[in-house]
Amino acid sequence: xxxxxxxxxxxxxxxxxxxxxxxxxxxxxxxxxxxxxxxxxxxxxxxxxxxxxxxxxxxxxxxxxxxxxxxxxxxxxxxxxxxxxxxxxxxxxxxxxxxxxxxxxxxxxxxxxxxxxxxxxxxxxxxxxxxxxxxxxxxxxxxxxxxxxxxxxxxxxxxxxxxxxxxxxxxxxxxxxxxxxxxxxxxxxxxxxxxxxxxxxxxxxxxxxxxxxxxxxxxxxxxxxxxxxxxxxxxxxxxxxxxxxxxxxxxxxxxxxxxxxxxxxxxxxxxxxxxxxxxxxxxxxxxxxxxxxxxxxxxxxxxxxxxxxxxxxxxxxxxxxxxx
Amino acid sequence: xxxxxxxxxxxxxxxxxxxxxxxxxxxxxxxxxxxxxxxxxxxxxxxxxxxxxxxxxxxxxxxxxxxxxxxxxxxxxxxxxxxxxxxxxxxxxxxxxxxxxxxxxxxxxxxxxxxxxxxxxxxxxxxxxxxxxxxxxxxxxxxxxxxxxxxxxxxxxxxxxxxxxxxxxxxxxxxxxxxxxxxxxxxxxxxxxxxxxxxxxxxxxxxxxxxxxxxxxxxxxxxxxxxxxxxxxxxxxxxxxxxxxxxxxxxxxxxxxxxxxxxxxxxxxxxxxxxxxxxxxxxxxxxxxxxxxxxxxxxxxx
Numbered sequence: 171x172x173x174x175x176x177x178x179x180x181x182x183x184x185x186x187x188x189x190x191x192x193x194x195x196x197x198x199x200x201x202x203x204x205x206x207x208x209x210x211x212x213x214x215x216x217x218x219x220x221x222x223x224x225x226x227x228x229x230x231x232x233x234x235x236x237x238x239x240x241x242x243x244x245x246x247x248x249x250x251x252x253x254x255x256x257x258x259x260x261x262x263x264x265x266x267x268x269x270x271x272x273x274x275x276x277x278x279x280x281x282x283x284x285x286x287x288x289x290x291x292x293x294x295x296x297x298x299x300x301x302x303x304x305x306x307x308x309x310x311x312x313x314x315x316x317x318x319x320x321x322x323x324x325x326x327x328x329x330x331x332x333x334x335x336x337x338x339x340x341x342x343x344x345x346x347x348x349x350x351x352x353x354x355x356x357x358x359x360x361x362x363x364x365x366x367x368x369x370x371x372x373x374x375x376x377x378x379x380x381x382x383x384x385x386x387x388x389x390x391x392x393x394x395x396x397x398x399x400x401x402x403x404x405x406x407x408x409x410x411x412x413x414x415x416x417x418x419x420x421x422x423x424x425x426x427x428x429x430x431x432x433x434x435x436x437x438x439x440x441x442x443x444x445x446x447x448x449x450x451x452x453x454x455x456x457x458x459x460x461x462x463x464x465x466x467x468x469x470x471x472x473x474x475x476x477x478x479x480x481x482x483x484x485x486x487x488x489x490x491x492x493x494x
Numbered sequence: 495x496x497x498x499x500x501x502x503x504x505x506x507x508x509x510x511x512x513x514x515x516x517x518x519x520x521x522x523x524x525x526x527x528x529x530x531x532x533x534x535x536x537x538x539x540x541x542x543x544x545x546x547x548x549x550x551x552x553x554x555x556x557x558x559x560x561x562x563x564x565x566x567x568x569x570x571x572x573x574x575x576x577x578x579x580x581x582x583x584x585x586x587x588x589x590x591x592x593x594x595x596x597x598x599x600x601x602x603x604x605x606x607x608x609x610x611x612x613x614x615x616x617x618x619x620x621x622x623x624x625x626x627x628x629x630x631x632x633x634x635x636x637x638x639x640x641x642x643x644x645x646x647x648x649x650x651x652x653x654x655x656x657x658x659x660x661x662x663x664x665x666x667x668x669x670x671x672x673x674x675x676x677x678x679x680x681x682x683x684x685x686x687x688x689x690x691x692x693x694x695x696x697x698x699x700x701x702x703x704x705x706x707x708x709x710x711x712x713x714x715x716x717x718x719x720x721x722x723x724x725x726x727x728x729x730x731x732x733x734x735x736x737x738x739x740x741x742x743x744x745x746x747x748x749x750x751x752x753x754x755x756x757x758x759x760x761x762x763x764x765x766x767x768x769x770x771x772x773x774x775x776x777x778x779x780x781x782x783x784x785x786x787x788x789x790x791x792x793x794x795x796x
Binding site: 312438442 | 631632637639640643644645646649650729732733734735747751756759761764765768772779
């Protein structure tokens with residue numbers, strides 16, 4: 171419990187640092203950030219809204235610490251102000267619309283990648299020098315050296331441009347009305363998700379596989395494995411319930427941590443596929459100098475990472491009796 | 495004085511050629527004997543040579559329009575042309591020079607900060623260590639690329655120097671943590687105690703006693719930092735943050751994506767730079783695996 175409490179304090183400090191950075195960065199820039207933000211609206215905005223935006227960034231009359239507390243209290247109320255590029259829509263609404271796409275796409279990809287990679291890693295360690303260990307593993311590791319956005323480009327080129335098996339971009343057929351109860355819409359969403367999903371899988375499976383293989387090899391040299399084999403237990407049983415069960419512990423905490431990267435980890439993939447998730451929205455926000463949206467996305471990504479790391483700590487304490 | 499000098503043969507008498515080959519330092523020998531490291535060094539050397547002799551390899555200016563848009567590879571333009579009729583081969587050659595240079599420089603900035611942070615924390619201990627370790631862990635957990643994107647957004651198309659500094663300022667944590675733990679073990683060794691007794695100043699102990707004893711760790715962290723920096727810079731260039739008018743592997747890909755190279759099937763504009771980036775990443779990974787195998791006997795195959 172003390173361990174978890176200490177970790178929790180640390181994550182709160184990290185979150186505070188992220189908030190302070192967010193608060194300070196615009197103040198360290200040359201030029202007047204307030205004018206910069208307001209210039210972006212190009213007169214589409216009433217004077218009362220100008221004050222609201224100033225307040226969300228803490229640009230109020232008063233010393234720096236007062237500005238910071240104004241900023242902080244706005245954040246805590248979930249008040250990020252209006253989005254510049256979608257004015258007058260609020261930043262929170264823009265986030266609400268994009269986060270679902272990211273969670274579904276990258277969440278599915280992360281879970282699949284973990285499952286496939288871990289299984290392959292178990293097999294590779296169990297049969298060292300086999301095809302899976304000797305060829306699949308190095309091949310996937312080499313794939314990991316490629317920049318993953320470049321893979322996305324290649325996947326688009328081969329499967330969408332040359333073979334025309336899948337659509338090139340967007341999350342669904344834009345001619346269809348979003349309706350999760352109609353099959354044509356759902357099937358078009360699935361069709362659009364295949365290529366980005368494949369890209370993330372190809373580039374991330376190798377890491378899980380290598381990690382699990384190395385953990386397994388460590389566990390396999392333990393005496394109780396030899397003992398289990400000497401007892402004449404079935405090979406599959408020794409492999410899965412004796413070796414893999416113990417080797418998977420570090421991988422599980424790694425998995426919990428990787429859930430934090432679901433929101434921020436596939437930014438560039440979304441950009442290549444124009445997939446309307448958080449990453450694509452962040453790039454659009456940067457392009458449109460939509461500062462309120464930009465800073466909200468950064469905080470969201472940070473928060474996701476911190477929460478996932480805390481969950482990883484909890485999982486570690488629950489699963490590994492030595493940690494208690 | 496003169497007696498300590500080797501006796502030189504009188505002029506005119508033919509000297510026997512020294513039969514001994516040039517003696518390489520031990521670490522270089524063991525690196526060259528390691529297969530992974532040598533393959534990595536060969537790939538890296540190839541790209542360094544290409545960068546150095548860019549002017550000899552191609553006489554075409556990478557920023558000049560020299561052909562029709564999206565010409566396929568031919569004898570004249572061996573990797574075809576871009577949408578603007580620029581020569582892709584020359585862009586890849588000159589772009590590699592910039593990418594490698596900026597990547598190595600940024601990696602060096604990162605590792606320099608890591609060394610200062612890690613060694614100070616590890617050696618000083620106490621509240622200095624508490625504070626620096628906390629800072630390290632915070633920067634370790636903050637999402638780096640989104641942070642750089644946000645900073646770049648505020649800076650409004652920052653130049654390469656700014657991007658390098660920002661990337662350096664937020665990416666040092668991993669190296670600092672590794673170097674700190676190594677410093678902790680070295681701090682209590684006898685030679686450091688001896689130096690302290692002799693009265694060497696703290697900065698001297700850190701720089702001249704401790705640092706030289708963790709060279710392999712510093713080098714492998716440095717290579718890791720270069721690899722991270724190169725990939726991060728290419729990624730940022732690809733999404734159009736920074737100066738897109740400078741020719742680098744990242745900006746070649748940015749223009750390929752923006753000029754619909756995918757829709758026109760101009761594969762020659764995006765396949766070569768991607769393969770080059772991967773080759774650099776792979777070579778650095780191999781060198782680091784090699785160093786790991788050499789310095790960590792447990793990984794050596796019997």
